[in-house]
Amino acid sequence: MTIKHHIADDLVLAYASGELDEATSLLVATHMSLCPQCRQALELAESIGGSLIEEEAEAEIADGELEAIFSRIENTKESATPAPVPERARRGSYVLPQPLRDYADGDVDGLRWRSLGGGVRHLPIDTGASRAKARLLYIPAGSKVPDHGHRGLELTLVLAGSFYDEGAWFRRGDVEEADATVEHQPVAGPEEACICLAVTDAPLRFRSLIPRLAQPFLGI
Amino acid sequence: MNTSNVIRLASMRSGFSQTGILAELSQAEMTEAEDRGARSAELDEMSAHLVAVAQEQDREAFSALFRHFAPRLKSYFRRYGEDDGRTDEVMQETFAAIWTKAHQFDPSRASASTWIYTIARNQRIDAFRRERRPQFDPNDPAFVPENVPDGEDSVTYRERAEHLSEAMAELSDKQREVLRLAFFEDQPHEAIARRLGLPIGTVKSRIRLAYGHLRTRLSPTAGGLL
Numbered sequence: 186m187t188i189k190h191h192i193a194d195d196l197v198l199a200y201a202s203g204e205l206d207e208a209t210s211l212l213v214a215t216h217m218s219l220c221p222q223c224r225q226a227l228e229l230a231e232s233i234g235g236s237l238i239e240e241e242a243e244a245e246i247a248d249g250e251l252e253a254i255f256s257r258i259e260n261t262k263e264s265a266t267p268a269p270v271p272e273r274a275r276r277g278s279y280v281l282p283q284p285l286r287d288y289a290d291g292d293v294d295g296l297r298w299r300s301l302g303g304g305v306r307h308l309p310i311d312t313g314a315s316r317a318k319a320r321l322l323y324i325p326a327g328s329k330v331p332d333h334g335h336r337g338l339e340l341t342l343v344l345a346g347s348f349y350d351e352g353a354w355f356r357r358g359d360v361e362e363a364d365a366t367v368e369h370q371p372v373a374g375p376e377e378a379c380i381c382l383a384v385t386d387a388p389l390r391f392r393s394l395i396p397r398l399a400q401p402f403l404g405i
Numbered sequence: 406m407n408t409s410n411v412i413r414l415a416s417m418r419s420g421f422s423q424t425g426i427l428a429e430l431s432q433a434e435m436t437e438a439e440d441r442g443a444r445s446a447e448l449d450e451m452s453a454h455l456v457a458v459a460q461e462q463d464r465e466a467f468s469a470l471f472r473h474f475a476p477r478l479k480s481y482f483r484r485y486g487e488d489d490g491r492t493d494e495v496m497q498e499t500f501a502a503i504w505t506k507a508h509q510f511d512p513s514r515a516s517a518s519t520w521i522y523t524i525a526r527n528q529r530i531d532a533f534r535r536e537r538r539p540q541f542d543p544n545d546p547a548f549v550p551e552n553v554p555d556g557e558d559s560v561t562y563r564e565r566a567e568h569l570s571e572a573m574a575e576l577s578d579k580q581r582e583v584l585r586l587a588f589f590e591d592q593p594h595e596a597i598a599r600r601l602g603l604p605i606g607t608v609k610s611r612i613r614l615a616y617g618h619l620r621t622r623l624s625p626t627a628g629g630l631l
Contacts, residue, residue: 198616202588203526203538211539218541221551228515229623232569233616234526235519237585243476244483250493251471254500255464261501282547284539313536358549 190359192216192223201230208312208319211288212340212360212384218282219358280345285382288312289321293345293380298323305330310382319384324348324373337386339363341371346379348372447473448566451517459507470517471500478525484589485533499528516566565623572622580615587612 192200192213199205200213217224279286280293288310289296298306304325312319317337324330326346340362341348347356350371355361363369373379451473457466478499482492502524510520530538542548576584586597594612598605 194616194620195613198588203530207536207539214539214541218545218547219549221549224541224551226620229569229620231523232516232519232566233573233584233619234522234588235516236569236573237588238474238477238481238522238525239518240585241477241480244479246475246479247493250475250496251468254471254497254504257497257501258504261505279545279547283542283545286545286547288539315536 188220188222188358190353190355190361191220192226192360193362194226197223197226198230201227201234206312206317207315208310208317208384209315209340211284211310211312211319212342212382215282215285215382216342216358216360218284280380282344285310285344288319296321304328317384317386319382322379322381322383324371324379324381326373326377326379327375328373330371330373337365339367339386340384342382344380344382346377347374348379348381349374445567445570448516448518452512455503455507455510455517455520456512458504459510467504470503470521474518474521475500478521481525481589482529485529487533491532495528495532498532499525502528568623569619572619575622576615576618580611580618583608583611584615 196205196209196213200210205213217227281289286292289308296308298308298321300306305328306323308321308323310319310321322330322341324346330348340360341355342360343355343357345357347354348371349355350361350369351363351367353361354374355371361371451470454463454466454470457463458470475496479492479496482495487495503521506524510517527538530536543550573581583597583601586600587594590597594605594608598608601608
């Protein structure tokens with residue numbers, strides 16, 4: 186599997202600094218679990234964080250803080266021993282990688298899809314109070330995703346099958362990023378149904394926000 | 406690291422006084438090289454402390470980590486505008502997490518400050534934002550591991566850390582300032598722009614330039630991190 190469409194630098198930086206909301210973080214983390222290249226970019230971004238911590242001013246620490254921490258550690262009785270590492274016997278057997286599988290409460294077989302008509306199904310994913318909304322989409326082979334626009338950034342991560350949009354193919358692990366100016370109509374590849382995670386109205390932290398009338402996305 | 410830096414550091418380590426080649430260096434350059442050498446030694450020391458906490462539940466090592474990181478992390482948490490009571494609580498949770506998770510620290514992959522930064526960041530999100538922070542799980546069967554060719558060792562962490570610290574030193578003060586604000590403050594770029602009295606476009610382009618510079622300096626063709 187070769188991923189061609191990655192997470193943009195600015196999103197990696199925002200994930201590393203902890204500024205992304207939960208829904209967008211879910212998509213970024215799920216892509217990371219499939220993409221060693223983006224994990225390396227994340228390592229770089231986190232080392233920047235580490236080196237900025239070294240440069241932080243040294244605030245005064247009250248007496249007794251360290252002792253308070255030691256007594257807290259003793260009270261919780263958690264020891265610094267490693268948890269057993271589970272076997273990787275079933276590598277590749279899941280369509281939904283972590284952390285998405287936890288959020289969806291299982292792999293694709295057990296999902297309770299809701300129909301959107303034309304064979305297209307969706308499943309909203311609960312990401313708390315997050316402004317951006319995450320949902321899984323199921324698009325039958327060869328079908329079009331209903332035409333849609335969105336207010337902010339839309340990120341789509343392919344998990345099964347493929348889709349074609351704006352002159353490019355997107356396959357497992359690929360992320361399509363579309364800002365509010367893009368009015369697009371992805372088409373699922375002919376080989377099998379396309380399953381993807383879509384996050385809409387992700388905050389445009391590093392981009393200028395172009396306001397536009399929001400069109401209802403798939404009736405939600 | 407360029408040749409003159411290597412010579413400088415080697416001379417410093419072997420205890421040479423400021424003569425010969427060293428006499429030609431400006432005081433500023435010397436200080437910079439000394440700082441870098443001292444920082445590098447300190448990083449190794451902190452890394453060893455974390456390993457000692459993981460392997461021997463070493464309280465002395467943990468205390469040394471606390472003395473170094475607690476004052477810095479307190480400043481970091483205070484950036485998020487919570488009162489001191491909340492900050493102290495998150496400090497305690499962070500250090501308790503450092504104690505219980507120390508076994509997850511891999512000194513060949515990250516510096517102690519980077520690893521501790523990620524722990525602090527996650528505690529901050531939990532405590533101040535009350536959100537979950539989704540993370541990938543390297544033990545997940547669906548996880549795609551790195552494809553490291555046999556016998557071909559990737560750049561060591563030590564080398565990567567040196568590249569990064571040099572690349573950070575090359576940033577202008579202005580670039581480092583916006584990078585710090587962008588990284589450490591829960592503020593949109595508009596707020597950073599207001600605070601620094603700069604147009605928003607300038608803030609954005611400085612962040613992009615700073616990050617782009619680090620990324621380029623650490624790219625595989627530059628023999629660096631990525």
